[in-house]
Amino acid sequence: MSNTKIRRLTIARAMAEAIQQEMQSDPRVFVMGEDIGALGGVFGNTRGLLEEFGRERIRDTPISETAFIGAGVGAAQDGMRPVVELMFVDFFGVCFDAIYNNMAKNNYFSGGNVKVPMVLMTSTGGGYSDAGQHSQCLYATFAHLPGMKVVSPSNAYDAKGMMIAAIRDDSPVVFMYHKGLQGMGWLGTEAAATVDTPEQPYQVELGKAKIVREGSDVTIVGLAMGVHNALKAADKLAEEGVNAEVVDLRSLVPLDRETVISSVKKTGRLIVVDEDYQSYGVSGEVITSVVEHDYSLLRSGPKRVAYPDVPIPFARHMEQFCLPNADKIVAAFHAM
Amino acid sequence: MLISRETKLWMYKTMLLSRRFEETIEQIYLEGKTPAFNMANGPIPGEMHLSNGQEPVAVGVCAHLNAEDIVTATHRPHHQAIAKGVDLKRMTAEIFGKQTGLSGGRGGHMHIFDTNVNFGCSGIIAQGMGPACGAALSRKMQNKPGVAVSFIGEGAVNQGAFHESLNLAALWCLPVVFVVEDNAWGISVSKQDSTAVARNDVRAAAYDMPGHFVENNDPLVIYKVAGDAIDRARSGGGPSLIEIETFRLAGHFMGDAEAYRPDGEKAFLESKDPIPAFRKILLAEGTTDVALDHLKDQVEEQVSAAIAFARESAYAPAEDALTQVFAQGEYHE
Numbered sequence: 319m320s321n322t323k324i325r326r327l328t329i330a331r332a333m334a335e336a337i338q339q340e341m342q343s344d345p346r347v348f349v350m351g352e353d354i355g356a357l358g359g360v361f362g363n364t365r366g367l368l369e370e371f372g373r374e375r376i377r378d379t380p381i382s383e384t385a386f387i388g389a390g391v392g393a394a395q396d397g398m399r400p401v402v403e404l405m406f407v408d409f410f411g412v413c414f415d416a417i418y419n420n421m422a423k424n425n426y427f428s429g430g431n432v433k434v435p436m437v438l439m440t441s442t443g444g445g446y447s448d449a450g451q452h453s454q455c456l457y458a459t460f461a462h463l464p465g466m467k468v469v470s471p472s473n474a475y476d477a478k479g480m481m482i483a484a485i486r487d488d489s490p491v492v493f494m495y496h497k498g499l500q501g502m503g504w505l506g507t508e509a510a511a512t513v514d515t516p517e518q519p520y521q522v523e524l525g526k527a528k529i530v531r532e533g534s535d536v537t538i539v540g541l542a543m544g545v546h547n548a549l550k551a552a553d554k555l556a557e558e559g560v561n562a563e564v565v566d567l568r569s570l571v572p573l574d575r576e577t578v579i580s581s582v583k584k585t586g587r588l589i590v591v592d593e594d595y596q597s598y599g600v601s602g603e604v605i606t607s608v609v610e611h612d613y614s615l616l617r618s619g620p621k622r623v624a625y626p627d628v629p630i631p632f633a634r635h636m637e638q639f640c641l642p643n644a645d646k647i648v649a650a651f652h653a654m
Numbered sequence: 655m656l657i658s659r660e661t662k663l664w665m666y667k668t669m670l671l672s673r674r675f676e677e678t679i680e681q682i683y684l685e686g687k688t689p690a691f692n693m694a695n696g697p698i699p700g701e702m703h704l705s706n707g708q709e710p711v712a713v714g715v716c717a718h719l720n721a722e723d724i725v726t727a728t729h730r731p732h733h734q735a736i737a738k739g740v741d742l743k744r745m746t747a748e749i750f751g752k753q754t755g756l757s758g759g760r761g762g763h764m765h766i767f768d769t770n771v772n773f774g775c776s777g778i779i780a781q782g783m784g785p786a787c788g789a790a791l792s793r794k795m796q797n798k799p800g801v802a803v804s805f806i807g808e809g810a811v812n813q814g815a816f817h818e819s820l821n822l823a824a825l826w827c828l829p830v831v832f833v834v835e836d837n838a839w840g841i842s843v844s845k846q847d848s849t850a851v852a853r854n855d856v857r858a859a860a861y862d863m864p865g866h867f868v869e870n871n872d873p874l875v876i877y878k879v880a881g882d883a884i885d886r887a888r889s890g891g892g893p894s895l896i897e898i899e900t901f902r903l904a905g906h907f908m909g910d911a912e913a914y915r916p917d918g919e920k921a922f923l924e925s926k927d928p929i930p931a932f933r934k935i936l937l938a939e940g941t942t943d944v945a946l947d948h949l950k951d952q953v954e955e956q957v958s959a960a961i962a963f964a965r966e967s968a969y970a971p972a973e974d975a976l977t978q979v980f981a982q983g984e985y986h987e
């Protein structure tokens with residue numbers, strides 16, 4: 319990759335470029351979803367693809383998620399590599415059977431004879447007052463159910479490499495992208511998600527967490543927007559002389575428990591940040607992974623900064639009250 | 655079906671109220687969102703789906719409904735809410751996220767619930783349809799009066815819930831009317847790109863119920879067709895499906911650049927704006943300019959009062975986010 323061009327890309331552009339490059343090199347790859355054609359995706363991640371590949375491979379669908387996600391499963395099983403978009407993850411309710419009973423289980427039911435090499439990409443996250451049917455993360459809902467990989471990038475470099483890896487993966491991959499990281503100014507965006515991204519295709523291995531900041535006093539684990547909150551908290555803690563290590567999970571299934579455990583070995587303290595509902599979720603799973611491995615690694619009780627178990631309210635101040643943020647992470651550290 | 659002068663004036667005034675309300679909301683929505691448009695900012699954050707152009711559907715149908723009748727609406731609910739008689743002040747306060755809002759700021763513009771007039775919505779496509787069937791069933795089981803009307807967009811007819819609900823309603827002969835607002839677009843996807851069926855009223859045949867199609871956004875024809883269907887439901891005749899050709903004068907939501915619209919479509923639709931067209935009809939029938947302007951003044955007052963109420967109301971304490979999750983007002987950690 320020595321002479322590859324590096325550009326700063328938003329996650330939206332990085333995803334579109336990854337899909338574009340895979341479509342150029344593999345005629346089996348195609349895209350289906352609502353408003354992914356002329357509009358380029360509500361969140362910009364298929365922009366430019368219709369112009370290059372036409373309506374046959376960039377297919378706007380009716381609002382029929384059960385049918386077109388089910389069709390993705392069938393096409394994948396028959397040798398295609400569909401990238402299918404569920405516009406907001408909140409809409410999984412109308413089509414979950416196609417996802418968790420078909421997409422996720424047919425490899426198993428067939429004794430490994432049927433492969434479902436499909437990517438289901440879907441937007442997550444709130445923070446812009448879109449209320450409780452358009453702001454959820456639902457990470458754990460998907461990660462709980464066996465048979466599908468579940469990933470969520472925090473920056474454009476990872477987004478491109480993980481999307482290429484997801485398309486090439488023979489297992490179904492749920493690719494969850496956080497709206498607040500997309501680089502779409504119209505719903506506010508975290509600037510730090512827009513990073514240098516090579517033009518040449520490359521893969522980021524699914525199932526590997528990444529230490530995005532090294533430290534020795536406390537491990538803060540998060541994914542997607544949670545990573546940015548964790549990094550901001552780490553900056554604040556640094557002002558107090560506290561050296562926080564930040565782990566970007568990047569993938570929930572497979573979950574890189576080892577990276578988390580070895581970080582906690584070093585720091586002895588663990589905070590998990592999760593924008594999904596707190597109970598029965600990512601934070602509980604990560605903490606359990608450490609405690610089950612060796613509870614004596616922890617010098618104090620673990621903490622979680624997660625979304626409370628309430629639907630997401632519309633009013634800005636109420637939503638912000640519920641959302642994880644850097645100050646809550648710092649406070650969690652102080653409470654340790 | 656005859657239509658009284660009084661009803662016509664109510665329809666005109668209600669269309670105007672909905673339009674003036676949305677024009678005002680549109681302005682306020684943009685506060686704090688310029689020069690850079692960021693949905694998260696301003697006194698009204700989040701998505702904003704306007705219904706201007708679609709008022710004839712709301713008034714033509716709701717003219718036949720009483721407070722006891724049930725309406726389920728969508729992500730684009732203002733015109734229907736206003737026509738159903740939802741408390742305008744409290745709805746406006748809800749859109750601003752205030753404590754005096756219908757839900758204390760929890761729901762916002764896509765989740766308007768007013769129990770006094772049996773109005774509710776869902777931001778998930780076609781998900782008002784099952785609840786409308788259930789409300790109709792409840793009235794039937796309790797032997798109580800009332801019909802349910804479920805409004806959906808033409809994009810929603812391609813959801814499973816549409817077909818399941820029509821089948822259930824027909825099977826159980828429920829007092830429910832399904833009204834499809836065909837504004838030709840589901841966000842950026844046109845009707846002809848979303849179904850091979852040109853007119854969705856024909857789908858009624860699949861469930862052995864009457865289907866009707868109304869062309870050209872005509873409030874008087876809508877009134878008549880909806881009236882027949884609602885009468886039928888009220889008198890135990892069972893459900894009907896009505897598709898109404900209407901116009902989405904604005905973008906899908908505010909901030910939509912609408913590059914997908916064919917050239918000239920917007921100007922063409924604006925030339926067919928149903929409000930001036932209805933005014934012309936009323937004038938031709940002998941209503942005076944003075945009388946119509948008087949209605950306009952009343953509408954302006956109503957809108958100003960609602961906006962003032964919303965602006966002046968306080969926000970609920972942020973911790974209120976942790977209340978009303980369960981029936982006793984509590985939440986469980």
Ligand SMILES: Cc1ncc(C[n+]2csc(CCOP(=O)(O)OP(=O)(O)O)c2C)c(N)n1
Pocket residue numbers: 352381383405409412729730777778779806807808809810837839840841902906
């Ligand atoms: C199940 C589901 N899928 C997708 C969406 C996203 N979405 C919101 S509005 C919309 C278009 C709806 O079109 P239509 O039903 O015709 O109503 P209109 O917006 O034209 O009023 C879509 C796809 C949703 N809210 N719910």
